[in-house]
Amino acid sequence: MESAVEALKLVFAVIVFSAALTISIFTFSKARGTAELIIQASDNQRYYESIQTGTENRIVGFETVIPTIYKYDKERYKVTFKRGTYDATTDTVTISGPLEIYTTSSNRNLWNDDYTNDFDGATTNSSGSEMRICSFDIVEETQRNEPWVGNTTEIKKHLDAIFSGGEYELPQYASGSGHTLNYSGNPLAVSTSNNSKFVEQIGRVTSTEETVDDITGVTGNKTTTKTIITYILID
Numbered sequence: 355m356e357s358a359v360e361a362l363k364l365v366f367a368v369i370v371f372s373a374a375l376t377i378s379i380f381t382f383s384k385a386r387g388t389a390e391l392i393i394q395a396s397d398n399q400r401y402y403e404s405i406q407t408g409t410e411n412r413i414v415g416f417e418t419v420i421p422t423i424y425k426y427d428k429e430r431y432k433v434t435f436k437r438g439t440y441d442a443t444t445d446t447v448t449i450s451g452p453l454e455i456y457t458t459s460s461n462r463n464l465w466n467d468d469y470t471n472d473f474d475g476a477t478t479n480s481s482g483s484e485m486r487i488c489s490f491d492i493v494e495e496t497q498r499n500e501p502w503v504g505n506t507t508e509i510k511k512h513l514d515a516i517f518s519g520g521e522y523e524l525p526q527y528a529s530g531s532g533h534t535l536n537y538s539g540n541p542l543a544v545s546t547s548n549n550s551k552f553v554e555q556i557g558r559v560t561s562t563e564e565t566v567d568d569i570t571g572v573t574g575n576k577t578t579t580k581t582i583i584t585y586i587l588i589d
Contacts, residue, residue: 431581466497519543
């Protein structure tokens with residue numbers, strides 16, 4: 355009888371150890387992934403290269419933009435918006451500036467020091483007014499410590515609120531507490547943008563960073579490439 359009890363204790367101890375090990379590995383992997391995102395974004399050895407998709411600018415409707423944005427976090431590409439005009443005769447696009455989608459309400463004191471905002475190029479993380487956002491990029495959102503980062507369900511809820519022109523309920527508060535972000539009137543709300551036309555431009559940013567092998571100590575370069583999709587809202 356005593357042997358059976360000891361055996362059960364041993365089995366239970368093994369189960370507890372295995373569970374603890376699994377949780378530790380998961381936590382470490384998530385932390386490492388976040389760190390790699392930030393390192394890639396802060397790399398200063400980056401250059402932009404246009405990808406030729408045809409001899410003419412591609413004019414797309416809102417029905418093309420929506421599914422592209424819904425995949426931005428999974429595909430790890432960046433989607434940015436600008437305003438401009440298009441001359442069909444010469445197939446020429448003139449960009450007048452960034453298109454504000456929303457203003458961030460995240461705590462700027464928690465932002466990564468290397469974060470650069472596409473809208474105005476600001477790199478400070480000091481307190482102040484809310485910052486205007488014109489891009490969807492999971493790396494930059496991680497640097498800004500946005501509340502939906504790290505949870506695919508929350509990312510979808512956030513996008514749903516933008517496209518519906520509704521409210522996004524902040525997940526760090528209890529449901530129904532009234533802590534929300536209001537996206538009414540934003541330029542991607544379906545009710546106001548269903549007939550909008552955009553010029554689609556696709557390019558990529560290549561980043562090179564120096565790495566050191568943990569085992570051999572050999573120094574080398576790691577190159578990563580990221581796709582940038584730009585949608586220019588044409589008047």
